Amino acid sequence: xxxxxxxxxxxxxxxxxxxxxxxxxxxxxxxxxxxxxxxxxxxxxxxxxxxxxxxxxxxxxxxxxxxxxxxxxxxxxxxxxxxxxxxxxxxxxxxxxxxxxxxxxxxxxxxxxxxxxxxxxxxxxxxxxxxxxxxxxxxxxxxxxxxxxxxxxxxxxxxxxxxxxxxxxxxxxxxxxxxxxxxxxxxxxxxxxxxxxxxxxxxxxxxxxxxxxxxxxxxxxxxxxxxxxxxxxxxxxxxxxxxxxxxxxxxxxxxxxxxxxxxxxxxxxxxxxxxxxxxxxxxxxxxxxxxxxxxxxxxxxxxxxxxxxxxxxxxxxxxxxxxxxxxxxxxxxxxxxxxxxxxxxxxxxxxxxxxxxxxxxx
Ligand code: SAM
Ligand code: SF4
Ligand code: FES
Numbered sequence: 001x002x003x004x005x006x007x008x009x010x011x012x013x014x015x016x017x018x019x020x021x022x023x024x025x026x027x028x029x030x031x032x033x034x035x036x037x038x039x040x041x042x043x044x045x046x047x048x049x050x051x052x053x054x055x056x057x058x059x060x061x062x063x064x065x066x067x068x069x070x071x072x073x074x075x076x077x078x079x080x081x082x083x084x085x086x087x088x089x090x091x092x093x094x095x096x097x098x099x100x101x102x103x104x105x106x107x108x109x110x111x112x113x114x115x116x117x118x119x120x121x122x123x124x125x126x127x128x129x130x131x132x133x134x135x136x137x138x139x140x141x142x143x144x145x146x147x148x149x150x151x152x153x154x155x156x157x158x159x160x161x162x163x164x165x166x167x168x169x170x171x172x173x174x175x176x177x178x179x180x181x182x183x184x185x186x187x188x189x190x191x192x193x194x195x196x197x198x199x200x201x202x203x204x205x206x207x208x209x210x211x212x213x214x215x216x217x218x219x220x221x222x223x224x225x226x227x228x229x230x231x232x233x234x235x236x237x238x239x240x241x242x243x244x245x246x247x248x249x250x251x252x253x254x255x256x257x258x259x260x261x262x263x264x265x266x267x268x269x270x271x272x273x274x275x276x277x278x279x280x281x282x283x284x285x286x287x288x289x290x291x292x293x294x295x296x297x298x299x300x301x302x303x304x305x306x307x308x309x310x311x312x313x314x315x316x317x318x319x320x321x322x323x324x325x326x327x328x329x330x331x332x333x334x335x336x337x338x339x340x341x342x343x344x345x346x347x348x349x350x351x352x353x354x355x356x357x358x359x360x361x362x
Pocket of ligand 2 (some may be wrong): 020080081082083084087088090091125126127157
């Protein structure tokens with residue numbers, strides 16, 4: 001089985017796509033233990049992962065060199081009217097103290113970020129209707145005016161085509177909206193009935209059609225995820241060709257319906273990062289905060305497995321511990337400049353350089 005996996009990794013590296021049957025072999029097959037959430041790897045499984053990581057790293061280096069792009073993320077509101085079962089910000093979490101940053105607060109975070117060398121600002125929030133389309137457009141316009149050399153990425157959840165169009169016309173360059181799972185049935189197990197997989201997919205198609213650099217992605221090891229779900233994810237991304245792919249382990253939050261669920265597998269997350277890099281060599285793939293939460297050097301290992309982006313936090317320290325998607329999220333007590341310096345040091349230690357650049361999709 002391992003031999004077959006090595007050849008499939010070679011094939012993916014050469015052709016950038018695999019058939020459904022091949023993905024199923026690569027991601028599952030007889031070695032289902034690879035998929036176990038927190039299971040110890042067998043030596044031959046370890047070899048498969050190392051093999052994929054080494055190839056992926058080589059591909060990432062051939063496209064992006066030893067550059068790592070940083071994005072400053074401003075988590076400007078933890079208020080959300082959705083009820084995703086996995087997320088600590090869900091409307092049903094009455095224990096969470098909610099906050100909203102003003103437009104001025106957000107601009108201040110970005111001003112600091114610019115000084116620290118960020119040339120992409122990511123504005124992320126729960127689905128919070130308090131921020132009208134007009135407010136978001138004004139904010140984007142001001143950012144683009146004040147920092148014409150910067151990219152603005154939005155991550156505000158599901159919106160209408162018209163809203164996405166307005167943000168785009170205001171100057172937004174990129175949009176992050178993880179699809180969460182490409183399997184409709186699985187989607188139904190992660191979300192309440194008033195949320196729909198079809199709408200999530202519609203959003204992603206709209207974003208692409210509007211010319212955004214579009215990011216999708218999944219939590220690895222989310223409850224009820226099967227090998228088939230991950231195969232669906234790879235098949236979907238192979239066809240959709242996202243410019244950005246966010247992959248992180250699922251981590252439980254104690255005030256959600258999934259509080260008792262086991263966390264996702266760290267190794268499987270790294271493996272999928274490598275496979276995504278081989279499938280889409282130019283993709284912008286972050287080593288996520290969730291990866292840094294599950295393992296202290298998770299983000300470094302993510303880069304070494306083929307990722308090329310890191311998104312340190314630019315939010316004011318006073319609100320950081322309130323944007324708790326999952327338990328024990330890192331960087332909640334650190335300032336923006338501390339995170340920025342920390343990332344630079346961490347990247348240098350593994351032979352990579354944080355660059356001052358918009359870091360567009362090549
Ligand atoms: N509200 C927007 C949305 O849902 O697209 C943006 C913010 S949302 C908090 C960003 C991402 O966090 C989600 O797409 C989800 O994949 C991730 N996330 C939420 N809860 C998580 C958890 N318990 N473990 C890992 N990732 C989680
Ligand atoms: Fe809200 Fe996004 Fe969390 Fe879902 S994942 S509850 S939409 S913040
Ligand atoms: Fe925030 Fe290391 S990145 S303290």
